[in-house]
Amino acid sequence: MRALISVSDKTGIVDFAKRIAACGWDIISTGGTAKALREGGLDVKDVSDITGFPECLDGRVKTLHPLIHGGILNIRNNPKHQEECQKLGIENIDLLVINLYPFKKTMLKPGVSFQECIENIDIGGPTMLRSAAKNFNDVTVVVDPKDYETVLTEIEQNGGTSYETRYHLALKVFTTTANYDTMISDFLRKQSMEQTQNKEDLLAQNTVTFTYEKVQDLRYGENPHQRASFYREIGEDKGTLVGAEQLQGKELSYNNINDTNGAIEMLKEYTDEPTIVAVKHANPCGIASDKTIAEAYHKAYEADPTSIFGGIVASNRPIDKATADQMVKIFLEVVVAPDFTEEAKEVLAAKPNLRLLKLDDILYSDNGFELKKVLGGMLVTERDTELYNKLEVVTNRKPTDKEMEDLLFAWKAVKHTKSNAISVAKNKCLVANGPGQVNRIWPMENCIEHGGEKCQGAVVASDAFFPFDDVCTAAAKAGITAIIQPGGSIRDADSIKVCNDNDIAMIFTGMRHFKHA
Structure with a gap:
């Protein structure tokens, strides 16, 4: 032998x-x-x-x-x-x-x-x-x-x-x-893309093959009766969840990983100021920017203290003791941030099951592809890394500087909310969010019901155009002062008229942001 x-x-x-x-x-x-x-x-x-x-x-x-x-x-x-x-x-x-x-x-x-x-x-x-x-x-x-x-x-x-x-x-x-x-x-392929800047290189191929390495077996999948494992792409993990260091807490679950990834994706939109993103079931339930991360967390929490309970929190600045002191008052599943001060880690240690993830390059992002398995096949699409084609004021009144600031804040939030989606923001804070409805008026009505008086003087973002003027009519009754949406409906004139009649400023972006999964 x-x-x-x-x-x-x-x-x-x-x-x-x-x-x-x-x-x-x-x-x-x-x-x-x-x-x-x-x-x-x-x-x-x-x-x-x-x-x-x-x-x-x-x-x-x-x-x-x-x-x-x-x-x-x-x-x-x-x-x-x-x-x-x-x-x-x-x-x-x-x-x-x-x-x-x-x-x-x-x-x-x-x-x-x-x-x-x-x-x-x-x-x-x-x-x-x-x-x-x-x-x-x-x-x-x-x-x-x-x-x-x-x-x-x-x-x-x-x-x-x-x-x-x-x-x-x-x-x-x-x-x-x-x-x-x-x-x-x-x-x-990546070498070719770097040399030619050809983003369509992969999508131009008649066959595609992907390979991933197992990170870990998970306790269960989306539900306890489902098996699951977590795999990673081979290569650069900068700015991704697989590149995070877990400092404390239980093992991440399937839903923890999915929701935390969503929170990180949203956070990458907010780079200029200290910002907190809170996520529940893959939808933002709190987003706020302020001068300090502690103030941003306070605003995000106060906007929806019910939904943030049991949620995922992502921060684009290190977590300090002032922020940690607030976090330990409620049950959170995961906190991910560029770092945690020693004092913050001591405070958060009081919640030993809370998963703390340190991700150095949390704001790093690059172009790539999204994969979605369907029965018998695979959908492959470029990642949605753009915000808008234009910022066109279509109403008689232009938004004020403050309204414009809030409009762009809300536009980033609605981009990462399941369609049909409406996001309401004020003072760089998400005050109400309406995700995942089968028509566009229902998320608007949900936002108004949830936001209540906080909708007065707030702005609205919609991930797609308005097929009817009902959203604008509801917004006017709630005291909304400005709206941002893609535009492009055959009935745009009806919505513009409602806004003009109610002194609401409206901006078209020329770009929609459907998010179905």
Whole structure:
């Protein structure tokens, strides 16, 4: 029996080889692996001794030879294969232990050159792995050091591995090589985008492949009867939840992760002033900006003290003791911020289950794509990173400077609220939010009912145009003084008339912000 061993990650490989050799197996190897095994006291035959051909082209060509792949791919119970192998001098290779050049590690190194990444694309490794995995009925293939012990135990006890083990290991190989090739494809695509600024590069492809790595298994999914895991993109995690450091609290749940991601996405809209975003069930239930983060939190809380209970809070400034003193008065699930002062951490430690997440680059954002799985397919779209096409005053009265400030504040909030959405704001504070209705008047009525007197002198933002003038009529009755919306309805004139009749300023943005999931 013969084993071919060639690994970049040499963890545990000498011990593995010693135990295989003790079972009477011959070992073939190459390059650094052969050197490590010999230094470990093992008798190793070089690949070049098998092929009769030296390694060449700076090691780019070593194992791509019929005497190697024939030994792997021949079907043991196929008489024709065996006759050919005997005629050509091909000997069986029954076990492959291979892991690949560290492309991911190389790709993620700061300042790494493009050429260094290219040189760390493994060719022979994936080829041999796929050969062995294809012929798993006869060949055992190991790509993950975690499987060493399973394989060793079976060989030591039974002289070989079971069909079930070989099948499982072959599946892992094809998953690994698919992941590896997808990383390379994604790397090259991103390089192309950086060089050409071609945002449509991915969407122009007829096929797309994505790869993610597991961060953790979750206790359950959206509901307790659903299984779930959390995966991360391979690459830059700056400004993303996977890049956060958890300082205290319970393990994040599926809904915690989803809602916290939504809070971070919203927070990225508010960069200029200390701002708090509070989220409940993926919708903003409190947003406020002020001179200090403590004042911003107070405003956000007072705007809706009921909904923020059990919510997610995101801050674009470090959390200080004054803010923490307010936070511990209620139940919160998660607080995410660029940092926490030592005094704040001491205060928040009184709530040991509260999850504190430190995210250094919380305001960092870049262009990318959103994926949504649907039955039988996948929707892929560019992320919604823009705010408006224009700011066109369409009424007789222009908004005041203060109204304009609040209009843009509300426009950012409604952009991240489930459609149909209405957001009401005053003094850079979200005073009422109406998300996720099947028509546009209901969220307006919900805002008026919830906001009450706070709607007097406030402004309204709508994520899409008004098909009728009913929203403007309701806004006028509630004391709303200014409105921002995309415009573009065939009945825009009706809404403009209602606003003019009630001295309401209205702005069209020329851009809608539907959010359906």
